[in-house]
Structures are given as structure tokens and as C-alpha cells.
Amino acid sequence: xxxxxxxxxxxxxxxxxxxxxxxxxxxxxxxxxxxxxxxxxxxxxxxxxxxxxxxxxxxxxxxxxxxxxxxxxxxxxxxxxxxxxxxxxxxxxxxxxxxxxxxxxxxxxxxxxx
Amino acid sequence: xxxxxxxxxxxxxxxxxxxxxxxxxxxxxxxxxxxxxxxxxxxxxxxxxxxxxxxxxxxxxxxxxxxxxxxxxxxxxxxxxxxxxxxxxxxxxxxxxxxxxxxxxxxxxxxxx
Numbered sequence: 001x002x003x004x005x006x007x008x009x010x011x012x013x014x015x016x017x018x019x020x021x022x023x024x025x026x027x028x029x030x031x032x033x034x035x036x037x038x039x040x041x042x043x044x045x046x047x048x049x050x051x052x053x054x055x056x057x058x059x060x061x062x063x064x065x066x067x068x069x070x071x072x073x074x075x076x077x078x079x080x081x082x083x084x085x086x087x088x089x090x091x092x093x094x095x096x097x098x099x100x101x102x103x104x105x106x107x108x109x110x111x112x113x114x
Numbered sequence: 115x116x117x118x119x120x121x122x123x124x125x126x127x128x129x130x131x132x133x134x135x136x137x138x139x140x141x142x143x144x145x146x147x148x149x150x151x152x153x154x155x156x157x158x159x160x161x162x163x164x165x166x167x168x169x170x171x172x173x174x175x176x177x178x179x180x181x182x183x184x185x186x187x188x189x190x191x192x193x194x195x196x197x198x199x200x201x202x203x204x205x206x207x208x209x210x211x212x213x214x215x216x217x218x219x220x221x222x223x224x225x226x227x
Contacts, residue, residue, distance in 0.1 A: 033215065042120075042201060042219025043158070090157055094215070101146065101205060103215060105157035 006106035023091030137202030
């Protein structure tokens with residue numbers, strides 16, 4: 001199993017550009033989520049999904065869209081990039097319905113918005 | 115008030131010392147708890163789960179206090195390799211499925227020789 005994969009690893013955008021951060025998992029996990037992590041700060045939840053076709057907002061959803069058309073994929077779209085979106089983005093997945101639910105993280109995407 | 119709060123540190127302790135962190139949570143419906151470790155510029159990885167009765171994994175001990183709504187992590191005989199950021203994680207359940215997973219902002223630990 002590849003686990004959770006994210007692409008790209010690094011990206012530089014200009015203000016106003018749009019892009020999609022890709023996330024995929026091959027563990028058949030129902031739960032997937034996107035976080036951003038800023039220097040000196042912890043993980044902040046952007047959006048999450050508890051299954052295909054179901055998404056919900058996290059703590060900092062503004063400026064981001066998500067969709068979950070399949071169990072495997074959970075792309076994050078930046079609609080119009082802003083310098084405040086410069087961050088490291090982590091995608092994570094876990095199974096549902098169990099008492100113990102380990103989150104599996106992707107390696108992260110480092111985004112710089114100029 | 116944040117749903118999950120941690121002392122950001124940094125905790126700077128000598129090798130061999132014992133160090134403890136706490137993490138408080140606000141939602142009494144929280145049902146599962148974990149500690150994650152994150153090394154610099156890497157993704158977080160599970161360190162250990164936190165059980166109601168408390169649990170130990172080698173030099174690491176995790177405890178849960180539901181009445182006061184906090185979890186703790188104790189590291190004994192600390193090693194240089196323990197230097198990392200420690201994140202607490204709380205899961206809120208709805209029915210039989212997890213509806214939300216919340217991370218604390220992390221406690222930074224630095225072990226000096």
C-alpha cells in the first residue's frame with residue numbers, strides 16, 4: 001500500500017491563481033481531511049469528509065473548496081490564491097466506526113503564494 | 115475557547131529528565147484521544163492512544179482525566195531523539211462513526227545533551 005499520497009510536494013503560485021492539491025489513499029478509508037500548518041502553529045482543519053459525497057467545513061474553510069466523488073480521492077482547490085494561504089498542507093485519512101482510529105498523513109504540500 | 119488546547123512550550127530539558135505535557139479539551143462528548151509526534155518538516159505520526167485507565171508504552175505514559183477534561187503525556191528518561199512537537203488529538207463521535215477529529219496546536223519539546 002502506498003498509504004496517503006499528496007501532489008505536488010512543492011508549489012509556487014502568484015496571487016489570484018487557482019490550483020488543486022491532490023490527495024489519494026489506497027486504504028479504503030472513509031474519513032479524509034485537509035489541514036494547514038503555519039510556522040509555529042499547529043494543524044488547523046480546513047475541510048473534512050466522512051465518506052464519498054459528504055464534505056463539511058473545518059476551522060478555516062474560507063478560500064478553499066473540496067469534493068469527494070470517490071473514496072480514494074479528496075482534492076483541495078484554492079480558488080484565488082492569496083499570500084495568507086502560504087502554508088504546509090497535510091491530507092490525512094482514517095477508517096470509521098472503530099474505537100481506535102489512527103490518522104494516516106500524507107507527506108505534505110509546501111505552498112508559497114507570492 | 116479552542117476545542118483542544120496545549121501549552122505550546124518550548125520545553126527545553128536535559129537528556130534523562132522526565133517531562134510531562136497536558137492537553138485540555140472543551141467538549142465533554144469527546145470519546146477518543148491520542149498523542150501524535152511531529153518531527154521538523156515531516157508529517158505527524160501516531161505516538162500512542164490514550165485509554166481511560168491510562169496506558170504505558172516503554173518510557174511514555176498517557177493518562178486521561180474525564181472529570182477535568184484533560185489528557186497528559188509523560189516521558190521518562192528522555193532521549194535526544196524525543197525532540198519533536200507533540201500533538202494531542204480528540205475525536206468527537208456521532209452514533210457509531212467518528213464525525214470530527216481535532217488536533218491541538220502542539221507542544222514543542224527540545225532535549226539537550
